[in-house]
Amino acid sequence: MVNEHRSGPVRSTAAREAILDATARLFHNQGYDRLTIQGIAKEAGVGKQTIYRWWPSRGALIGECLAEGRLIPVDFVVPDTGDLAADVETWLRSVLSILEAPEGGALLRSLVAAATEDAGVGAHLGESLGVEKYLTERIRGGIRDGQLPTDAPVEQLGRAILGAIIVESLGREHHDSESIVHLTRFLFSPRS
Amino acid sequence: MVNEHRSGPVRSTAAREAILDATARLFHNQGYDRLTIQGIAKEAGVGKQTIYRWWPSRGALIGECLAEGRLIPVDFVVPDTGDLAADVETWLRSVLSILEAPEGGALLRSLVAAATEDAGVGAHLGESLGVEKYLTERIRGGIRDGQLPTDAPVEQLGRAILGAIIVESLGREHHDSESIVHLTRFLFSPRS
Numbered sequence: 144m145v146n147e148h149r150s151g152p153v154r155s156t157a158a159r160e161a162i163l164d165a166t167a168r169l170f171h172n173q174g175y176d177r178l179t180i181q182g183i184a185k186e187a188g189v190g191k192q193t194i195y196r197w198w199p200s201r202g203a204l205i206g207e208c209l210a211e212g213r214l215i216p217v218d219f220v221v222p223d224t225g226d227l228a229a230d231v232e233t234w235l236r237s238v239l240s241i242l243e244a245p246e247g248g249a250l251l252r253s254l255v256a257a258a259t260e261d262a263g264v265g266a267h268l269g270e271s272l273g274v275e276k277y278l279t280e281r282i283r284g285g286i287r288d289g290q291l292p293t294d295a296p297v298e299q300l301g302r303a304i305l306g307a308i309i310v311e312s313l314g315r316e317h318h319d320s321e322s323i324v325h326l327t328r329f330l331f332s333p334r335s
Numbered sequence: 336m337v338n339e340h341r342s343g344p345v346r347s348t349a350a351r352e353a354i355l356d357a358t359a360r361l362f363h364n365q366g367y368d369r370l371t372i373q374g375i376a377k378e379a380g381v382g383k384q385t386i387y388r389w390w391p392s393r394g395a396l397i398g399e400c401l402a403e404g405r406l407i408p409v410d411f412v413v414p415d416t417g418d419l420a421a422d423v424e425t426w427l428r429s430v431l432s433i434l435e436a437p438e439g440g441a442l443l444r445s446l447v448a449a450a451t452e453d454a455g456v457g458a459h460l461g462e463s464l465g466v467e468k469y470l471t472e473r474i475r476g477g478i479r480d481g482q483l484p485t486d487a488p489v490e491q492l493g494r495a496i497l498g499a500i501i502v503e504s505l506g507r508e509h510h511d512s513e514s515i516v517h518l519t520r521f522l523f524s525p526r527s
Contacts, residue, residue, distance in 0.1 A: 255505075260444075260448070299514050310457070326491035
């Protein structure tokens, strides 16, 4: 329980921590649909107004949790063995392994739901899966190594793969990771 | 106002129409976030139980509205001029023209939000944009015409493009249709 009557930076830091912790915990346990500012305030032991002073919406809270690695704490690195298609496949399989577990699929769908309400969540989602930092960087390496044409649209390829993962998670009844692997092989394998 | 006390197929058809009409209208006006079964029941002039007798959730209602063309009434055909890249670009520009308007972007984001709660919405979303019926069919034609390798993963290419459109709509602040056009040109233009 955070003491609402203390003031200054100490209280702010403690309350901020408690609020983000409570948000991440409730999000994991209940999903986005049932997440409310009131529920977060109760869980964190603060007043609703304390939350609204710093965050305009539950979507903004999820965006901040995501940016701080509180929701997807894994670092999805893309290796560089010199074989672009194989390296992307390694990354893809580690990301897709999240979706294999029911709670992982639900987490991703909840993040997509949050992204529809808050643009910051959308921006951080790709970041959390390593799309900007690792995947597009690795694709750039593939261009340098002559494995992809120099005019390959690097960012868009990364976003299309992220998009395919999202579409996959939305159609949860027909879960088929291999088909995305097939896609990336087609995109990144050397053409004869 | 539908008379709740009449019975038989006539009442069912009228009530069903009223409920789906009300769902589509409220969804357009308020978005998914504020859509409730209670609100739909009031708008349709029926009891909540009448709705729950036929649909388990608001997501299921949105899925049915989408499948019946009540939310995206346009038929997104992909032409066949013999130039695969140009044909896909024509289709893509007509789909992206929805996103250009603020209410179109909001509609798509609301549909994605609904898809996170109901798998049927996800399935019908690609269908409503012509992904399965027209886009993948056209890509298959491109393989027949020798414009794509025979091992091109047709469905996955369609879903990656749908995914890129979804990711685009989630990052609404940096709206840039041209980059998706660039992606499809890269995917479908003849390689030298």
